[in-house]
Amino acid sequence: MRKRKLAVVLLSGMLVGGMLRGTYGTITVSAMESENHQIDVNLTEAVSADVHAPVMEDEVYTITDATVVAEQTEENRLNVTVTNEGFATIKEWSISYEAAYDIIGAEGVEVLDNSDVKTLAPTQAVSLEAGESYEFCLSIAGTAEVTSPYRVSGVFDDQSLTSCDEAYVDALLTSSDFVEYDCETQEERLITVNPEDLASVDEATTRGYNGKGRSFLVGDTGKDDCANPNMIIGSDNRTRVTAVKSSPYYPIGFLYITDAKNNHYVGTGFLISENYMLTAAHCVYMDTSAAKSIQVFFGANGTSYGVKADAKTLGWCSSYPKTKSIANDWGYIKLNSTPGKTCGWASIGYTTDKNMKAASYTVCGYPGDKGSYSSASTMGHQSVQMWKASGKLSGVYSGYVTYAMDTMGGQSGAPVYNSSTNTVYAIHHGVDDPGRANGGARITKGLYTHLIDIGACK
Amino acid sequence: MSKQIVIGIAIVVVAIAGVFGIRYVRDQRNQNAFSMEGYVKSVDVESQRILICYDQELVNDETYMGDCYIPVEKKTKFSDGKDITSIHPGDYVIVEYTGTIQETFPSEITETVSITIE
Numbered sequence: 001m002r003k004r005k006l007a008v009v010l011l012s013g014m015l016v017g018g019m020l021r022g023t024y025g026t027i028t029v030s031a032m033e034s035e036n037h038q039i040d041v042n043l044t045e046a047v048s049a050d051v052h053a054p055v056m057e058d059e060v061y062t063i064t065d066a067t068v069v070a071e072q073t074e075e076n077r078l079n080v081t082v083t084n085e086g087f088a089t090i091k092e093w094s095i096s097y098e099a100a101y102d103i104i105g106a107e108g109v110e111v112l113d114n115s116d117v118k119t120l121a122p123t124q125a126v127s128l129e130a131g132e133s134y135e136f137c138l139s140i141a142g143t144a145e146v147t148s149p150y151r152v153s154g155v156f157d158d159q160s161l162t163s164c165d166e167a168y169v170d171a172l173l174t175s176s177d178f179v180e181y182d183c184e185t186q187e188e189r190l191i192t193v194n195p196e197d198l199a200s201v202d203e204a205t206t207r208g209y210n211g212k213g214r215s216f217l218v219g220d221t222g223k224d225d226c227a228n229p230n231m232i233i234g235s236d237n238r239t240r241v242t243a244v245k246s247s248p249y250y251p252i253g254f255l256y257i258t259d260a261k262n263n264h265y266v267g268t269g270f271l272i273s274e275n276y277m278l279t280a281a282h283c284v285y286m287d288t289s290a291a292k293s294i295q296v297f298f299g300a301n302g303t304s305y306g307v308k309a310d311a312k313t314l315g316w317c318s319s320y321p322k323t324k325s326i327a328n329d330w331g332y333i334k335l336n337s338t339p340g341k342t343c344g345w346a347s348i349g350y351t352t353d354k355n356m357k358a359a360s361y362t363v364c365g366y367p368g369d370k371g372s373y374s375s376a377s378t379m380g381h382q383s384v385q386m387w388k389a390s391g392k393l394s395g396v397y398s399g400y401v402t403y404a405m406d407t408m409g410g411q412s413g414a415p416v417y418n419s420s421t422n423t424v425y426a427i428h429h430g431v432d433d434p435g436r437a438n439g440g441a442r443i444t445k446g447l448y449t450h451l452i453d454i455g456a457c458k
Numbered sequence: 459m460s461k462q463i464v465i466g467i468a469i470v471v472v473a474i475a476g477v478f479g480i481r482y483v484r485d486q487r488n489q490n491a492f493s494m495e496g497y498v499k500s501v502d503v504e505s506q507r508i509l510i511c512y513d514q515e516l517v518n519d520e521t522y523m524g525d526c527y528i529p530v531e532k533k534t535k536f537s538d539g540k541d542i543t544s545i546h547p548g549d550y551v552i553v554e555y556t557g558t559i560q561e562t563f564p565s566e567i568t569e570t571v572s573i574t575i576e
Contacts, residue, residue, distance in 0.1 A: 257562070261502075264523060265562040265563060265564065280562075282560045282566070283562060287527075288505070324557060324558070324560075324569070326558060368563025373522075373523055374523070375524075408561065409525070409561045409562060409564060409565035410561065410563035412560055412561040430558055430559045431561065434492045435492075438561075
């Protein structure tokens with residue numbers, strides 16, 4: 001066994017057993033030999049799981065209860081065999097999700113607090129060239145709940161499945177009937193599964209199983225989900241951004257906010273200069289007082305938090321705390337460092353109503369229904385995802401704009417920018433008219449001038 | 459004399475219009491109210507607000523931030539004459555609200571009309 005670490009890959013592709021709750025997708029797994037005959041499994045590429053599951057890029061899981069045999073058979077070639085006890089049987093590998101790094105060296109299964117239990121298929125030996133990759137399916141069980149319309153639950157025991165998509169469809173078809181729950185009429189009805197509609201995970205997810213964005217399994221009434229105040233308008237048209245360190249996304253920051261009472265919030269903001277960022281007033285003024293602290297992360301994706309900065313000075317529209325009007329919901333953060341030198345910053349602008357109505361826009365931020373957030377006081381417990389949605393404005397008013405672009409809690413303060421020029425014209429507030437319109441504070445000439453006057457931008 | 463009568467009538471008319479006008483506005487507001495439902499995760503009497511989860515399973519998950527803060531205002535109506543001290547973690551509440559929803563996570567509604575505890 002060579003001590004030097006070799007990037008290799010393992011794993012066969014079939015999911016052969018285990019309870020499935022939530023979802024899974026195709027991910028590329030690479031393994032790196034570490035000390036003590038253990039393999040650090042690096043999930044490097046979430047292909048479709050990102051829609052559903054907290055399988056993030058660059059996350060590392062450490063399998064501690066597996067027997068790992070890695071043998072270098074020839075130069076640049078490593079045979080890796082990973083088996084767990086009872087290879088032929090269904091077995092759960094309990095892997096810490098949030099603190100995978102901490103369990104390296106631990107013996108046996110260890111599930112830490114705040115962890116998700118992930119069910120991995122027992123694996124078989126694969127012989128690969130160094131650097132070669134292999135796809136396999138990963139199922140996820142636990143509390144990292146799926147927030148998409150899909151909730152799949154069923155026993156997965158068809159060993160003939162050869163692809164994740166096939167497995168996904170199989171799970172849908174064999175688990176149980178689906179029930180559609182109509183939030184308005186409060187009626188439940190069985191719906192017929194059309195396999196062709198579920199030919200792929202992406203397609204099924206994007207379309208929404210019943211075309212209305214809500215479908216549930218028998219036994220899962222779905223009524224709880226109807227309590228969601230319709231931040232998603234119609235079907236969910238958000239798409240994930242993984243190229244978070246490219247333009248125009250890099251200057252968009254994830255805000256981890258702590259208020260005066262040590263409650264935590266997630267929000268979004270964006271750089272407008274080297275060390276100033278714009279956000280919503282309610283991201284810097286919580287409840288009845290200014291935020292106690294705000295950590296900002298640019299280029300954050302999964303548990304890779306990118307460039308970090310801390311808020312040094314906060315400012316907000318003084319009338320917002322009293323009026324709570326969308327038009328006044330803007331604030332700024334002066335940072336204690338200059339992340340803009342690395343990440344760049346967004347251009348902001350104001351224009352006429354006519355021009356505003358004519359253009360297409362994108363709202364982009366960190367929605368709370370994606371990723372995995374925790375009220376723990378450190379960022380190490382957060383797993384974040386950037387998402388965006390695009391469309392026209394549905395209303396243009398003197399101080400604010402409305403739109404049907406889908407957003408969720410966590411996107412307060414996100415930039416609403418021209419999809420062609422990337423110039424920001426509004427700051428996302430939230431829901432204006434549930435089920436019909438979201439809205440944001442418009443960048444007016446007055447606000448623009450004010451920001452220049454205080455030196456926030458040039 | 460007739461001038462005083464006219465002024466008096468005008469005052470009465472304005473007063474009546476005002477009363478009915480306010481009632482009309484209130485009715486309109488209630489008609490435009492929306493509702494959300496969820497399980498109470500925490501109650502902050504000092505800050506006069508509650509935090510709810512849409513998913514019952516997350517109510518007792520101490521690491522979960524919660525889904526939406528519900529401010530309890532003076533004008534907020536409670537079912538059966540209850541108040542914020544009647545609300546406890548785990549209660550299922552139906553919240554009628556107007557205004558907007560601030561989309562931090564957890565989010566927060568800006569104006570609570572009524573809270574019904576089930």
